[in-house]
Amino acid sequence: MRVSVILGHPEPGSFNFAIAEAAVEALTQNGHGVSFHDLYAERFDPILPGPEIPKGAALDPAIKSHCDEIAAADGIVIVHPNWWGQPPAILKGWVDRVIRPGVAYEFVEGDGGEGVPVGLLRARCALVFNTSNTPEEREREAFGDPLETLWKRCIFGLCGVNDVRRRTFSVVVTSTPEERRGWLAEVRETVGARFPAES
Template sequence: MAVSVILAHPRPGSFNHALAGVVCETLADLGVEVWFHDLCAEGFEALLPAAEIPRDAPLPPLIASHCREAAAAEGFVIVHPNWWGMPPAVLVGWVDRVMRPGLAYEFLEGDGGEGVPRGLLAARAAVVLNTSNTAAQREREVFGDPLERIWKDCVFGLCGVADVRRRMFETLVTSSSGQRRGWLEEASALTAAAFGPA
């Protein structure tokens, strides 16, 4: 089994980096092959060029490599902060450029793109770990928890991944070192539950 771990945080040493690190360690301890990408460190270009939009477009080598991994991955772990109720731009760009028609989803014969696509990803599960400075209750009651809808319904659900587990760690800015240690343990346990032996 191989799991794609995607980190989107620009500051080395962030708690998001710590989360990604414990996820990778947990997966390795389970004997799972890890495909790790720190999008900011890699300089992933978020902008989707018009030339890449067609289904059969030739892709730059880096994007083609990400696409091959996404198609083959048996699981995903996405780690990012909550910025304006959205993932950071670099991660939105990763979705735009990698979750392509013909790879992540397709429309059925006779559907010109107006219907509901069929998901194509082989992944059995996805885990999304977010950090936030907004309290969970406010996120739900005031904003409607948009990250839950984005990842569960608009990305992974649409692309055929039914088992989507998400945990938001909050409130990061006021958290203690003890809380953060506990959150890292929780992230490890969530990862093991999603990708460990059935």
């Protein structure tokens, strides 16, 4: 299988980076082809220019490469912190520029864009790993878990990926080394279960 791993965190030594590394390690050990993108390290440009919006628009070669890769992926792993109930801007910009019409979704003939799109992504499973410094109970009571809606219903659900699993690790800022080791073991186990070794 081909699996894309997308990381959106500005610090190379962050726990998010460790999560992404653990995911890549588990995928590689199971024999899968992995494309790993650290968006900050790559200096991914998140700004969507107007001429790039329409389906079939000419794309910057770097963006086209991302589009081709995500269209061909059998699985997707997203890693990012919870910032104000959202992904960091660089990752939102990746969604804006890569999860685009003709690549991830399209509208049926006669639909000018007001209807429900038809998903085009071939990936059948997506994993989203988040970190947070808000206790899970407070997050759900106060905010209703907007990241669950964003990734499961607003993005992947509309692009044809029906099996979306999300896990938030919190509270990271007060976590112990033992807790973090346990969380990374859980990442490896989750990734291994969703993307088992190919026979």
